Amino acid sequence: MTTKDATYTYTLRLGDDALILGHRLSELCSRGPILEEDLALTNVALDMIGRAQALLKYAADIEGKGKTDDDIAYRRAEINYYNHLLIEQPNGDFAHTIARQLFVSVFEFLFYTELEKSRDETLAAIASKTIKEIKYHMQHAIDWTLRLGDGTSESHKRMQTAVNDLWMYTGELFEMDEVDAQLMREGIAVDLIPIKAKWHDDIKTVLSKATLLMPEDTYMQTGSKKGIHTENLGHILSEMQYLQRAYPDAKW
Amino acid sequence: MVTVDLYPDEVYNLVSEIPDPEIPVITIKDLGILRGVRIEDGAYIVTITPTYTACPAMGMIGDQIKEILESHGVTNVKVELTYKPAWTTDWLTQEAKLKLKKYGIAPPNHSSCSKLFSTAEIVSCPQCNSKHTSLISRFGSTACKALYKCDDCKETFDAFKCH
Numbered sequence: 001m002t003t004k005d006a007t008y009t010y011t012l013r014l015g016d017d018a019l020i021l022g023h024r025l026s027e028l029c030s031r032g033p034i035l036e037e038d039l040a041l042t043n044v045a046l047d048m049i050g051r052a053q054a055l056l057k058y059a060a061d062i063e064g065k066g067k068t069d070d071d072i073a074y075r076r077a078e079i080n081y082y083n084h085l086l087i088e089q090p091n092g093d094f095a096h097t098i099a100r101q102l103f104v105s106v107f108e109f110l111f112y113t114e115l116e117k118s119r120d121e122t123l124a125a126i127a128s129k130t131i132k133e134i135k136y137h138m139q140h141a142i143d144w145t146l147r148l149g150d151g152t153s154e155s156h157k158r159m160q161t162a163v164n165d166l167w168m169y170t171g172e173l174f175e176m177d178e179v180d181a182q183l184m185r186e187g188i189a190v191d192l193i194p195i196k197a198k199w200h201d202d203i204k205t206v207l208s209k210a211t212l213l214m215p216e217d218t219y220m221q222t223g224s225k226k227g228i229h230t231e232n233l234g235h236i237l238s239e240m241q242y243l244q245r246a247y248p249d250a251k252w
Numbered sequence: 253m254v255t256v257d258l259y260p261d262e263v264y265n266l267v268s269e270i271p272d273p274e275i276p277v278i279t280i281k282d283l284g285i286l287r288g289v290r291i292e293d294g295a296y297i298v299t300i301t302p303t304y305t306a307c308p309a310m311g312m313i314g315d316q317i318k319e320i321l322e323s324h325g326v327t328n329v330k331v332e333l334t335y336k337p338a339w340t341t342d343w344l345t346q347e348a349k350l351k352l353k354k355y356g357i358a359p360p361n362h363s364s365c366s367k368l369f370s371t372a373e374i375v376s377c378p379q380c381n382s383k384h385t386s387l388i389s390r391f392g393s394t395a396c397k398a399l400y401k402c403d404d405c406k407e408t409f410d411a412f413k414c415h
Contacts, residue, residue: 036389
C-alpha cells in the first residue's frame with residue numbers, strides 16, 4: 001500500500017465518523033427535549049458537518065480523480081463507508097444520545113489532540129481547528145452524564161441502560177489495521193493503544209462521578225473498518241442520499 | 253491576467269470593510285477572518301479562515317469578496333480557505349470587542365479562559381455591566397456564541413465564546 005492510498009483511507013474513515021454523526025444529530029433538529037438542547041445538539045451537528053467537509057475534501061484531493069467532497073459524501077454505497085459502528089447507533093432516548101456523545105467526544109478529544117502532531121500537515125491543521133470544538137462537545141456530554149446519572153431514579157436508570165447498551169460498540173474505536181500501522185510508522189497516524197488506556201480512565205472518572213457503573217468488557221462488535229455495518233447505516237444513507245440519488249447534480 | 257494593477261495591500265483594504273454576515277457591526281478584518289492577499293500566477297488570492305469549521309457564512313463572505321473586487325475592475329480573484337493557524341478570539345481587535353458589546357453581545361475574554369472543565373469564567377452583562385451572570389446554554393444562536401442571562405437586570409444575552 002502506498003502512503004497516498006493509506007492516507008486516503010485514513011482520512012475517509014475520519015471524515016465518515018464526522019459526516020454520519022453530523023447527520024444523526026441533525027435528526028434531532030426541532031426535536032430536542034428543551035429549546036437550549038435543541039440548539040446545542042444541532043450546533044454539535046454543524047461542527048461535525050464542517051469537519052466532514054474539510055476531511056472529505058482532503059480525501060478527494062488525495063484521490064485526485066476530480067471528485068468533490070459532496071461526491072464522496074453522497075455517492076457511495078453502504079459498504080464503502082468506514083464510520084465506527086458506535087457513530088451510526090440511533091439517537092434513542094436522550095440518555096442514549098448523551099452516552100454516545102460522551103463515548104465519542106472523549107475519544108475524539110484524546111485522538112485529535114494527538115493528530116495535531118501528525119506529520120501530514122493537512123490532517124494536523126484540521127485537527128488543531130476541530131479540537132477547539134470538540135472541547136465544547138465533550139464538556140456538554142459530561143455535564144449531561146453527571147446530571148442524568150446523579151439525577152432522579154428514572155434518569156439514573158435510563159443513563160445506566162444507555163451506557164450498557166452502547167458499551168459493545170466502544171471496543172472498535174481502538175482497533176487498528178494495516179492502514180494505521182503503516183501511517184504510524186510514517187508519523188502520520190495516531191497510536192490508539194495509549195488512547196485506549198486514557199479513554200478508559202476518563203470514562204471511569206465521569207461514570208463514577210455520575211454514580212453510574214462502568215460496564216464489564218465483554219463481546220465487542222466490529223466490522224466498520226471493512227465497511228460492515230449495523231442495519232442503522234442503510235437507513236441513514238437512504239435519507240441522507242435521497243436528493244442526490246433522485247436528482248443527481250441538483251443545485252440550490 | 254490581472255486586469256487592474258493593484259498592490260495586494262490595496263486589494264486587502266478594499267475587502268477589509270466587508271461586514272460579517274451574521275454580526276454586521278464588525279468586519280471580516282475585525283474578526284480575524286481575513287488572513288491576507290497575495291498574487292499567484294497573475295491572480296489575487298484572498299485567504300480567509302472560518303471561525304468554526306462549519307461556519308455557514310464562509311460561502312457568502314467569499315462571494316462578497318469577489319463582488320467588491322469586481323466592482324473595482326478586479327476579476328481574477330480566488331478565495332482560498334485555510335485552517336492553519338486555527339482561528340482564535342485573540343485575533344479580535346479591542347475596537348471589535350467594543351463594537352460587539354455595544355451591539356449587545358458580550359465580547360470574548362482571552363482565549364486561555366476556555367480551559368477545559370473550568371466553569372468559573374466571568375462574563376459581564378453587555379447591558380448593565382454586572383458580573384452576576386449565569387450560563388444558560390454553551391451553544392447559542394450561532395456556532396461562535398453562548399447564551400447567558402444577567403442575574404441583576406434579568407436580560408438574556410449572547411456571549412462570544414472564547415476560542
